[in-house]
Amino acid sequence: MSENRSSTGRTVSREVRLVSRPSGPPVPENFELAETDLPAPADGEILVRNLFMSVDPYMRGRMNEGESYVPPFRIGEPLDGGALGEVVVSRAPGLSPGDVVYHGYGWREYAVLDAARARPVGETPGVPLSVHLGALGATGLTAYVGLLDIAGLKEGDVVFVSGAAGAVGSLAGQIARLKGASRVVGSAGSPEKITHLLDDLGFDAAFDYHDGAIGERLARAAPDGIDLYFDNVGGDHLRAAIGALRTYGRVAMCGAISAYNATGPVPGPDNLGLAVGKRLTLRGFIVSDHLDRMPDMVAEVGAWIREGRLVFTETVVNGLENAPMAFIDMLGGANTGKMVVRLGNRGTYRDRA
Secondary structure (H helix, E strand, C coil): CCCCECCCCCEEEEEEEECCCCCCCCCHHHEEEEEEEECCCCCCEEEEEEEEEECCCHHHHHCCCCCCCCCCCCCCCECCECEEEEEEEECCCCCCCCCEEEECECCECEEEEEHHHCEECCCCCCCCHHHHHCCCCHHHHHHHHHHHHHCCCCCCCEEEECCCCEHHHHHHHHHHHHCCCCEEEEEECCHHHHHHHHHHCCCCEEEEHHHCCHHHHHHHHCCCCEEEEEECCCHHHHHHHHHHEEEEEEEEECCCHHHCCCCCCCCCCCCCCHHHHCCCEEEECCHHHHHHHHHHHHHHHHHHHHCCCCCCCEEEEECHHHHHHHHHHHHCCCCCEEEEEECCCCCCCCCCC
């Protein structure tokens, strides 16, 4: 097999760069596809050819100016994010050509990185490699930690999950069911997704948030109220959940995708005062603070997958050149389950020198 080598002996890699900051929803013109030459790996480094990359809602916030819990993307430089790649060249002990690793240098075909920033990934028989970006990766950990550690899921809880057909939501609802929730309710954005939640993922009730006032729809789906809300959406969904939560209810505040493309201040729920009388707990979290829980999650969720008790769903887009549109479509709700971009196959390399 051969690598992509330039006439200088360096690796030629395509990468997606941010060329302008979106105002409102991102558009293709905010991105460009460019080529770059990568240096040979130094001691302690590896050269990785990416096989799959992730597109995730949090990336939209990094396209704005200003600091958040992660630095913003820089104009004219490649974006980054979770990726799975095959080691091509290793100058580090413990990693060899052919090994598959998880790392944070997505949005490009090849990456040279410190081996300490790569985590070896074992293949799981019967499931695609890309599951390590979804159900057995940060996505699964987000759902697992959010339910169990942040919101303190209890057996018998009535659970409501917004964005329930998305990457995190689809797992959160299933984990809640497997962990003993008495009723699991989800919201999604199309009749097809509602059918998926009910028929494939085992939700007890689900509603399309386009079909009427969310509070009314939630009241029909959970007439006795809810104990736990896993929030991926914010806005009207959070308002409805606060109204439906019973005394001592808990909220895992994972995301607020309804506000990610807003161009001005976004108002909060106007019924937040109910949190006092109901003694509610609303807690935000960032999954990177909980990486110590990854082994527990992989063991438990991996077993459920092998036993056929948990369904993982992917929307796969082929080609780095299509990554910007995959990201845009994901923000618009075009995906069911985890959105991933396939960049290449193991063991095949194009020689463009």
